[in-house]
Amino acid sequence: MSMTLEPKAVRPITAASDRPDYLNADYSILSWLLTLDHKRIAILYLISISVFFFVGGFFAALIRLELATPGGDLVPGDTYNKLFTMHGIVMLFFFLIPSIPATLGNFLVPMMIGAKDLAFPRLNLLSWYVYIAAGVLAVIAMFNGGVDTGWTFYTPLSTRASHTQVFLTALAAFVAGFSSILTGLNFMVTIHRMRAPGLTWFRLPLFIWAMYATSLVIMLGTPVIAITLAMVAVERAWGVGIFDPSLGGDPVLFQHLFWFYSHPAVYIMILPGMGVISELISTFCRKVIFGYKFIAFSSIAIAVLGFAVWGHHMFVSTQSMMTSVFFSIVTMLVAVPSGIKVFNWTATMWQSSVSWQTPMLYALGFIGLFTIGGVTGLHLGTLGTNIALTQTYFVVAHFHYVMVGGAIMAYLGGLHFWWPKMTGRMYPEFWGKLSALIVFIGFNLTFFPQFLLGQQGMLRRYWEYVPEFQVLNVMSTAGASILGVGYILPLFYLLWSLRYGKPAGPNPWGATGLEWTTQSPPISENFEKTPVVTTEPYRYSREEAHPVH
Amino acid sequence: MFLATEILFFGGLFTAYAVMRTLNPEAFSLASYKLNAVLGGLNTAILLTSSFTMALAVWAAQTKNQSLLRLFLGLTLFFGCFFLVIKAYEWHHEYEVGLLPGKNFGYAAHGHDHAHADDKHMSDHAHDHNQASSPGAVAARQITVTDRDGKTPLTPDKLKGLQMAFLFYFMITGLHATHMVVGISVMGIHWVWTFFYPRFGVDDYTPIEVSGLYWHFVDVVWIFVFPILYLLRH
Amino acid sequence: MAAHKPITPATYSIVYVALLLLTTLTVFISEYVDTGAYEIAVALTIASIKTLLVALIFMHLYYSGPLVWLSGGAGVLFLAIMMSLFLLDYNTRDWTPGRNEQPIVTSKDQGYLPRRDH
Numbered sequence: 001m002s003m004t005l006e007p008k009a010v011r012p013i014t015a016a017s018d019r020p021d022y023l024n025a026d027y028s029i030l031s032w033l034l035t036l037d038h039k040r041i042a043i044l045y046l047i048s049i050s051v052f053f054f055v056g057g058f059f060a061a062l063i064r065l066e067l068a069t070p071g072g073d074l075v076p077g078d079t080y081n082k083l084f085t086m087h088g089i090v091m092l093f094f095f096l097i098p099s100i101p102a103t104l105g106n107f108l109v110p111m112m113i114g115a116k117d118l119a120f121p122r123l124n125l126l127s128w129y130v131y132i133a134a135g136v137l138a139v140i141a142m143f144n145g146g147v148d149t150g151w152t153f154y155t156p157l158s159t160r161a162s163h164t165q166v167f168l169t170a171l172a173a174f175v176a177g178f179s180s181i182l183t184g185l186n187f188m189v190t191i192h193r194m195r196a197p198g199l200t201w202f203r204l205p206l207f208i209w210a211m212y213a214t215s216l217v218i219m220l221g222t223p224v225i226a227i228t229l230a231m232v233a234v235e236r237a238w239g240v241g242i243f244d245p246s247l248g249g250d251p252v253l254f255q256h257l258f259w260f261y262s263h264p265a266v267y268i269m270i271l272p273g274m275g276v277i278s279e280l281i282s283t284f285c286r287k288v289i290f291g292y293k294f295i296a297f298s299s300i301a302i303a304v305l306g307f308a309v310w311g312h313h314m315f316v317s318t319q320s321m322m323t324s325v326f327f328s329i330v331t332m333l334v335a336v337p338s339g340i341k342v343f344n345w346t347a348t349m350w351q352s353s354v355s356w357q358t359p360m361l362y363a364l365g366f367i368g369l370f371t372i373g374g375v376t377g378l379h380l381g382t383l384g385t386n387i388a389l390t391q392t393y394f395v396v397a398h399f400h401y402v403m404v405g406g407a408i409m410a411y412l413g414g415l416h417f418w419w420p421k422m423t424g425r426m427y428p429e430f431w432g433k434l435s436a437l438i439v440f441i442g443f444n445l446t447f448f449p450q451f452l453l454g455q456q457g458m459l460r461r462y463w464e465y466v467p468e469f470q471v472l473n474v475m476s477t478a479g480a481s482i483l484g485v486g487y488i489l490p491l492f493y494l495l496w497s498l499r500y501g502k503p504a505g506p507n508p509w510g511a512t513g514l515e516w517t518t519q520s521p522p523i524s525e526n527f528e529k530t531p532v533v534t535t536e537p538y539r540y541s542r543e544e545a546h547p548v549h
Numbered sequence: 550m551f552l553a554t555e556i557l558f559f560g561g562l563f564t565a566y567a568v569m570r571t572l573n574p575e576a577f578s579l580a581s582y583k584l585n586a587v588l589g590g591l592n593t594a595i596l597l598t599s600s601f602t603m604a605l606a607v608w609a610a611q612t613k614n615q616s617l618l619r620l621f622l623g624l625t626l627f628f629g630c631f632f633l634v635i636k637a638y639e640w641h642h643e644y645e646v647g648l649l650p651g652k653n654f655g656y657a658a659h660g661h662d663h664a665h666a667d668d669k670h671m672s673d674h675a676h677d678h679n680q681a682s683s684p685g686a687v688a689a690r691q692i693t694v695t696d697r698d699g700k701t702p703l704t705p706d707k708l709k710g711l712q713m714a715f716l717f718y719f720m721i722t723g724l725h726a727t728h729m730v731v732g733i734s735v736m737g738i739h740w741v742w743t744f745f746y747p748r749f750g751v752d753d754y755t756p757i758e759v760s761g762l763y764w765h766f767v768d769v770v771w772i773f774v775f776p777i778l779y780l781l782r783h
Numbered sequence: 784m785a786a787h788k789p790i791t792p793a794t795y796s797i798v799y800v801a802l803l804l805l806t807t808l809t810v811f812i813s814e815y816v817d818t819g820a821y822e823i824a825v826a827l828t829i830a831s832i833k834t835l836l837v838a839l840i841f842m843h844l845y846y847s848g849p850l851v852w853l854s855g856g857a858g859v860l861f862l863a864i865m866m867s868l869f870l871l872d873y874n875t876r877d878w879t880p881g882r883n884e885q886p887i888v889t890s891k892d893q894g895y896l897p898r899r900d901h
Contacts, residue, residue: 185551189550223554223560224560227565240712240716242716247713253569
């Protein structure tokens with residue numbers, strides 16, 4: 001079935017009543033826990049990461065509450081250390097890294113390429129169980145005192161001085177890494193081997209290119225953090241000194257090893273989001289994406305270059321000047337492909353027919369906020385200014401702009417966009433738009449003051465500060481509460497829509513893409529017959545009318 | 550693709566080793582000197598042989614000859630285990646002469662200076678009760694690990710660097726050995742299956758080929774490990 | 784896995800013998816030949832040759848499609864990036880700007896003009 005664009009005329013390949021869809025196929029708990037269907041596994045992940053999101057959010061709330069006043073009055077300093085550490089670990093390893101790949105990716109990758117499932121369905125299920133195991137370990141660590149080293153586990157605090165659950169948490173992160181690797185492996189093989197006939201590389205949706213680049217980063221980077229955490233565990237358990245100068249080791253070596261993975265890790269978090277945005281922009285502007293090949297290749301460029309910039313986290317770590325110069329230069333370079341994407345998305349919007357629905361609002365938010373975050377990254381990548389801004393709230397604001405203003409908004413946009421496909425129901429549009437707006441406002445109110453705070457000298461990871469900083473901190477906390485509301489609202493209305501939402505047809509947005517040619521929710525095998533692709537992606541005609549649900 | 554992740558996994562460890570070696574060149578050279586290159590070389594030959602028999606096993610599977618497959622898989626397993634036995638012997642020897650990192654590093658295992666968990670307890674007690682008695686009794690242990698000439702005991706400074714080198718030795722060979730155990734287990738299961746399922750491996754030789762790739766990779770790691778750890782001794 | 788003509792035991796045997804010879808060679812060189820500062824280079828070169836033999840022949844890389852080459856190559860490439868940059872750091876720790884320049888001095892009889900060539 002070729003990809004033509006006639007949203008009203010698209011009929012589902014099977015009539016809705018013919019076959020049970022993947023949700024109705026079997027209702028038993030075991031059928032879910034032992035499923036091999038990538039769509040069900042995606043839903044399992046969706047539930048799990050949402051739980052962890054709110055756990056991480058809980059820690060964030062406590063942090064912001066503490067920081068509303070200059071004194072250390074809410075929690076003792078040691079506890080505060082544990083709060084920001086657990087916030088980081090949960091949000092990064094258990095929410096952001098799996099978020100788009102394991103939920104939207106798992107659901108959509110086979111569908112977008114016309115396949116019945118991923119290449120290794122059992123590995124897929126295994127990856128979820130491994131993730132859950134890691135999560136259990138992390139929760140046990142949390143209840144046994146948590147960790148206070150910062151999510152970055154810098155030595156020698158993590159190997160010598162800290163009396164908290166470093167070993168257990170490092171183990172949890174180690175195991176979570178394996179879940180990630182399995183997912184990445186699955187995606188790469190699937191994209192290489194299981195594309196529908198006629199689906200050449202340059203006919204792939206940009207989301208697939210993004211997932212491919214992400215998988216590349218996962219496969220090559222995650223093993224290094226694995227061995228690094230293993231070395232930390234060895235050092236802690238056996239009292240040896242790989243990272244301890246008094247025993248002949250070098251703490252900076254830890255930083256090198258750690259950041260070698262952790263910088264590409266942030267690209268694992270943002271590349272899928274960028275893939276989602278490409279899909280959203282072209283759908284809601286009813287226009288072929290501007291510069292398809294540039295966007296596709298820029299994903300790969302970010303993945304590759306991203307491995308050569310880790311030292312920009314270490315400018316003040318006593319690494320050699322030569323190294324710092326090298327990393328600074330390459331950091332400037334890696335901004336280029338991201339900039340290319342932003343330009344291309346904006347160019348797509350030029351003279352297009354934009355429809356302002358919830359996913360589009362999130363996409364626009366992404367473009368603006370990610371740009372701000374990216375540009376402030378350049379401030380930090382410049383050696384001179386880095387000295388002044390390092391370890392201040394400027395850094396905190398920067399990475400929250402790209403990860404929350406960027407990745408999380410893309411995730412929410414994608415979730416809303418594909419919600420009708422995944423569940424067969426439309427979410428209530430009014431509430432969707434309202435939440436998007438609340439998130440945008442809350443987010444900026446929370447994190448923009450932090451740029452100012454950082455530039456004025458407020459240091460991160462401290463639970464008290466000088467009274468001069470209070471006004472901005474209070475603004476930030478106020479913003480955080482608004483942001484919290486913005487995140488909790490979707491929880492309610494999305495769940496509400498499962499039962500009361502308007503049933504969605506196969507293609508409520510009038511979008512192109514193989515996934516929209518199936519019924520919503522799809523049947524377990526995705527496609528009744530393997531589709532054959534004959535056209536380029538994003539074939540919207542300029543005279544397209546506003547899509548009707 | 551999975552092997553690419555393994556390259557990076559071992560690679561991280563090797564990189565850390567490279568850094569440490571840059572920082573402590575003489576200690577690492579000395580560590581190489583203390584390892585037995587003959588045994589290491591023998592182990593290399595054994596592992597290469599097992600790779601050879603594994604390649605032949607894959608060939609047997611491809612040419613649908615199950616009895617040969619069984620033979621070569623069995624031989625591969627045998628050589629793999631032989632490697633591990635020699636490795637265990639080496640490790641035991643290193644423990645004996647006091648080269649296992651930890652609080653007994655530098656002290657031979659059965660000398661009177663070898664510290665055990667209860668010794669510390671006793672010496673603590675002694676210290677508590679006999680404040681006035683000779684503190685020298687629990688002090689200076691005789692370092693038994695010697696320098697290149699075979700006679701002079703090492704200074705504590707040099708001992709530190711040496712301990713780092715041996716830490717990496719044990720980590721790298723330990724990680725490698727763990728991979729070997731996994732490989733042997735999987736191949737062992739395959740080997741047993743060839744007895745119960747007459748067509749296993751010949752109908753579809755993919756499992757054999759995949760185990761073969763894994764095994765060859767483990768061999769490649771050792772091909773690098775051996776010269777780096779054992780032979781760079783000057 | 785890509786289907787290709789099975790490699791014959793004869794080929795495998797030749798490669799095996801070559802590997803054993805190379806192993807003997809590397810041990811011999813380390814024991815009896817003074818390679819001085821090139822010790823590491825020599826050892827790693829021989830190891831790389833052995834690896835290539837195992838990879839190409841035993842692991843069938845020679846007959847595999849480009850995807851497999853790409854995967855292996857990517858792994859090696861990124862490992863190279865990691866190693867080279869780490870070592871770059873540690874080997875350039877004592878490089879500071881201006882370390883090779885002569886200090887600037889001035890003196891009254893030079894009219895207090897800054898000079899380096901003194």
